[in-house]
Amino acid sequence: MTQFQITLNTELLHQLFIGDSRDAGIAALLETVLNQVLKAQSVEQVGAEKYERNEDRTTLRNGYYERGLTTRVGKLTLHVPRHRDGSFSTELFARYQRSEQALLLSLMEMVIQGVSTRKVANITEELCGTEFSKSTVSELCKSLDPLVQAWNNRPLIKAYPFVLVDAIYVKVREDGRVRSRGVLVATGVNMEGKREILGFAIGDTESEATWGAFFTQLKDRGLSDVDIVTSDQHSGLVNAVRQQFQGVTWQRCQTHFMRNIWDAAPKALRDELKKYVRRIFDAADMPTARTLLKQTYERFQDTAAKAMQILEEGFDDATAVLELPEACRVRTRTTNMVERLNREIRRRENVIGIFPNRDSVIRLLGSVLMEVDEGWGDEKRFIDMRAYAAWKKEKGSRT
Structure with missing residues (x-):
C-alpha cells in the first residue's frame, strides 16, 4: 500500500484545536490532506518530482483544475493534477462520494417536494450552498442509481455457508x-x-x-x-x-x-x-x-x-x-x-x-x-x- 507524507502548518493546527469553528478547522485539515495526497499520487504516476529529470518519468505535468467536494464539514476545494497525456487518475474519493452524494440527493428531494422541516432545509443550504431544481436532482440520480442497482443485482458466484x-x-x-x-x-x-x-x-x-x-x-x-x-x-x-x-x-x-x-x-x-x-x-x-x-x-x-x-x-x-x-x-x-x-x-x-x-x-x-x-x-x-x-x-x- 502506498504511503504518503503529509505536512501540516502551525496555523492549520491552531485552527483545528483552538479555533472558534471546529468544523471549519476539520474542513481545512481535510482539504490540506487530500490535496497533498493528490499531489503525491501525481508524483507516483509521473515517476518524478516537479522539475525533476530522470529516466523513469512517464509523462509531463500540465497544471491542475479545481474540483469541489461537499462533505458534512463543509465544501472542500481540491486541486486535481493534469498530465499532458491525460493519464492521471485517482480512486481516492470513490467510496466516500457515493454515500455523500446519496445523502445530499435525499436531502434535496425533501426540500423540493416540500415535505422537509426547516432544519433539513437549512442543512441542505449549508451543505450545497445553492438551490437545486428537479432537473438537477434527476441528472445526479442518473449517475448514482445504476451503480447501486448493479451492485445489488450482481451475481453471487461464491459459496456462502x-x-x-x-x-x-x-x-x-x-x-x-x-x-x-x-x-x-x-x-x-x-x-x-x-x-x-x-x-x-x-x-x-x-x-x-x-x-x-x-x-x-x-x-x-x-x-x-x-x-x-x-x-x-x-x-x-x-x-x-x-x-x-x-x-x-x-x-x-x-x-x-x-x-x-x-x-x-x-x-x-x-x-x-x-x-x-x-x-x-x-x-x-x-x-x-x-x-x-x-x-x-x-x-x-x-x-x-x-x-x-x-x-x-x-x-x-x-x-x-x-x-x-x-x-x-x-x-x-x-x-x-x-x-x-x-x-x-x-x-x-x-x-x-x-x-x-x-x-x-x-x-x-x-x-x-x-x-x-x-x-x-x-x-x-x-x-x-x-x-x-x-x-x-x-x-x-x-x-
Whole structure:
C-alpha cells in the first residue's frame, strides 16, 4: 500500500484545536490532506518530482483544475493534477462520494417536494450552498442509481455457508402519508472466511412473503451452499428460511434470545440467570449444553417459570452452532455483525428522518452498504474456515 507524507502548518493546527469553528478547522485539515495526497499520487504516476529529470518519468505535468467536494464539514476545494497525456487518475474519493452524494440527493428531494422541516432545509443550504431544481436532482440520480442497482443485482458466484439476516425500519412518505418500511439485509461469509453484504430489499412488512421474495432473489443471483442461517425469531423470517432453504440449519440469535429470557425473569434474578444461560451458550458440545440446561432449569423453575419455559422451547435453535467447529461458533451464533451494520445505516439515516420516497431509501442505504462492503473486502478473514472445511470433509466421509 502506498504511503504518503503529509505536512501540516502551525496555523492549520491552531485552527483545528483552538479555533472558534471546529468544523471549519476539520474542513481545512481535510482539504490540506487530500490535496497533498493528490499531489503525491501525481508524483507516483509521473515517476518524478516537479522539475525533476530522470529516466523513469512517464509523462509531463500540465497544471491542475479545481474540483469541489461537499462533505458534512463543509465544501472542500481540491486541486486535481493534469498530465499532458491525460493519464492521471485517482480512486481516492470513490467510496466516500457515493454515500455523500446519496445523502445530499435525499436531502434535496425533501426540500423540493416540500415535505422537509426547516432544519433539513437549512442543512441542505449549508451543505450545497445553492438551490437545486428537479432537473438537477434527476441528472445526479442518473449517475448514482445504476451503480447501486448493479451492485445489488450482481451475481453471487461464491459459496456462502454462513448467512446472517436482519431488518431495520425507516420512515418513508408514500401517498401523502408517512409509513414504516422494512429494509431487509443479508450478509454472508464465504469459504475464504471473508464477510460480504449479499444484498438488501425494501418490504411493506416483515412477512414470510416479503422475506421469501428476498431470499428467492438472492438464490436467483447465485446464492448457494448455505449451511447455517442466523436471525432473530420473527415468525415470518423463520418460516421463509425454512421454506426457501430446506435442509439448512437455522440458528436463533443468542443475543435476542437472551433478551427474551431476561425480560421474562424477575429483576432480582436476572443477573444470576444470565450467568447460567451464558454457560449454556459457551458449552463445548451439545451433551454439555443439555446438562447445563437441566441445572439451570432445576435452579430457576420455581422462581422464574416463564423464563424457563422460553429457555426450554428455544434451546435447540439457540444452540444449533454447537454442531460446528469451535472456531466457527462465535461469529455465527448471533446477528451482532448485522446489528453493527444496522447502526451504521441508522447513523446516516437519522440525518434524513423521513425519506421522500423509496428510491431515496435505495439510493442512500444502498450507497452506504456498498461503502461498507468494499471496506470488508479489504479486511482479513472474518472466520478461519479451515476448521469448517475439515469438519465438512470428515462429516461427508462418515455419511
